[in-house]
Amino acid sequence: MSVKTLEIDGKAIAIEEGATILQAAKENGISIPTLCHLDGVSDVGACRLCLVEMEGSNKLLPACVTEVAEGMILHTKTPKLQNYQRMTVELLFAEGNHVCAVCVANGNCELQDMAITVGMDHSRFPYRFPDRPVDVSHEQFGIDHNRCILCTRCVRVCDEIEGAHVWDIAQRGEHCFIVSGLHQPWGEVDACTSCGKCVDACPTGAIFRKGSTTGEKERDRAKLEFLVTAREKRQWTR
Amino acid sequence: MDKIRFATVWLAGCSGCHMSFLDLDEWLIDLAQQVDVVFSPVGSDIKDYPENVDVCLVEGGVANEDNLELLLKVRKHTKTLISFGDCAVTANVPAMRNMLGGAEEVLKRSYLELAEYTPQLPHEPGIVPELLEQVVPVHQVVPVEIYMPGCPPPADRIRATLEPLLRGEMPVMEGRDMIKFG
Numbered sequence: 001m002s003v004k005t006l007e008i009d010g011k012a013i014a015i016e017e018g019a020t021i022l023q024a025a026k027e028n029g030i031s032i033p034t035l036c037h038l039d040g041v042s043d044v045g046a047c048r049l050c051l052v053e054m055e056g057s058n059k060l061l062p063a064c065v066t067e068v069a070e071g072m073i074l075h076t077k078t079p080k081l082q083n084y085q086r087m088t089v090e091l092l093f094a095e096g097n098h099v100c101a102v103c104v105a106n107g108n109c110e111l112q113d114m115a116i117t118v119g120m121d122h123s124r125f126p127y128r129f130p131d132r133p134v135d136v137s138h139e140q141f142g143i144d145h146n147r148c149i150l151c152t153r154c155v156r157v158c159d160e161i162e163g164a165h166v167w168d169i170a171q172r173g174e175h176c177f178i179v180s181g182l183h184q185p186w187g188e189v190d191a192c193t194s195c196g197k198c199v200d201a202c203p204t205g206a207i208f209r210k211g212s213t214t215g216e217k218e219r220d221r222a223k224l225e226f227l228v229t230a231r232e233k234r235q236w237t238r
Numbered sequence: 239m240d241k242i243r244f245a246t247v248w249l250a251g252c253s254g255c256h257m258s259f260l261d262l263d264e265w266l267i268d269l270a271q272q273v274d275v276v277f278s279p280v281g282s283d284i285k286d287y288p289e290n291v292d293v294c295l296v297e298g299g300v301a302n303e304d305n306l307e308l309l310l311k312v313r314k315h316t317k318t319l320i321s322f323g324d325c326a327v328t329a330n331v332p333a334m335r336n337m338l339g340g341a342e343e344v345l346k347r348s349y350l351e352l353a354e355y356t357p358q359l360p361h362e363p364g365i366v367p368e369l370l371e372q373v374v375p376v377h378q379v380v381p382v383e384i385y386m387p388g389c390p391p392p393a394d395r396i397r398a399t400l401e402p403l404l405r406g407e408m409p410v411m412e413g414r415d416m417i418k419f420g
Contacts, residue, residue, distance in 0.1 A: 093328070101324055127333065
């Protein structure tokens with residue numbers, strides 16, 4: 001396998017061909033903010049938080065789905081990118097109904113943490129207050145579409161790790177939502193194995209265990225990591 | 239130097255931010271020595287918002303005509319307006335009524351559909367303030383100098399915001415301790 005050499009934030013990096021910019025950055029201790037990326041499943045470039053600048057191009061590149069190329073000179077922390085990152089998080093907050101105070105994931109939420117990371121002390125965009133449903137038809141779990149940021153981690157984890165493909169995206173643009181089965185109530189979807197991987201994958205409080213109240217959501221990300229390591233490296237110890 | 243003229247107001251909020259302010263405990267005594275409390279539902283008995291206020295903590299979103307009137311007055315007479323807590327910064331829980339639609343839908347839902355006895359819409363001009371169509375954050379109505387999120391902001395965060403102001407400096411609103419929502 002051939003090796004590509006490139007530069008990220010002034011640091012010379014060598015990495016195997018086919019790796020993404022995000023992998024290259026991570027392996028070299030350079031942090032790039034992400035929300036839709038989840039180790040072990042495919043990347044889709046949905047959240048746009050991992051955008052980086054490349055010298056010689058005025059197009060911003062999503063680090064999670066862009067492969068490294070020979071001689072790339074990349075910047076991840078320019079004021080322009082930092083401004084976009086904060087705007088992206090503000091837009092996520094303004095787009096849905098994210099009321100941290102009454103959310104199961106309060107204190108354990110990747111969106112809430114990202115707001116701190118990008119320095120968001122308020123949203124400059126007016127809140128939309130969309131009318132969105134909550135589906136608690138499943139015996140063990142619920143999905144609150146108000147808190148969903150459409151990262152599609154649940155879709156990918158259910159399809160790629162569990163192999164059940166309960167979730168998908170319905171509609172387009174502002175009408176997009178996570179749909180279960182053939183647009184059925186979650187509880188009526190036979191394909192669901194009730195494994196709970198979507199709960200563990202969800203970055204916010206959108207998918208949760210029933211009975212958990214404000215600030216009580218805990219996710220076992222280690223379970224997902226274990227399964228991925230087991231499959232990819234044949235290591236079955238936790 | 240004259241003492242800082244300090245005020246607090248609460249609009250559409252639960253008063254939890256003010257309770258958190260009272261959680262400052264003995265530091266309130268230090269604060270009282272450094273400021274003149276010129277208006278506050280928990281710190282003075284003055285009924286009208288005065289002129290020439292240096293710093294004001296504004297709790298709550300803007301939900302009705304009274305909130306709006308007071309906020310406009312506060313803005314007009316205040317140098318440093320602090321959007322105090324999640325309701326002021328995001329409209330938060332009070333704004334969950336916005337998902338129902340406008341004021342009429344909200345009143346019908348609350349006072350007619352859910353009423354068990356004598357369902358009627360409240361309408362007492364001059365006594366019961368009329369609801370605005372939507373509950374909005376403070377900065378959507380007037381400019382804001384400092385945003386202090388939190389539901390409520392912990393007492394330490396309130397202190398860390400006010401202390402630099404007492405020295406004539408602006409606080410740095412960064413990091414989990416200062417800007418975590420919820």
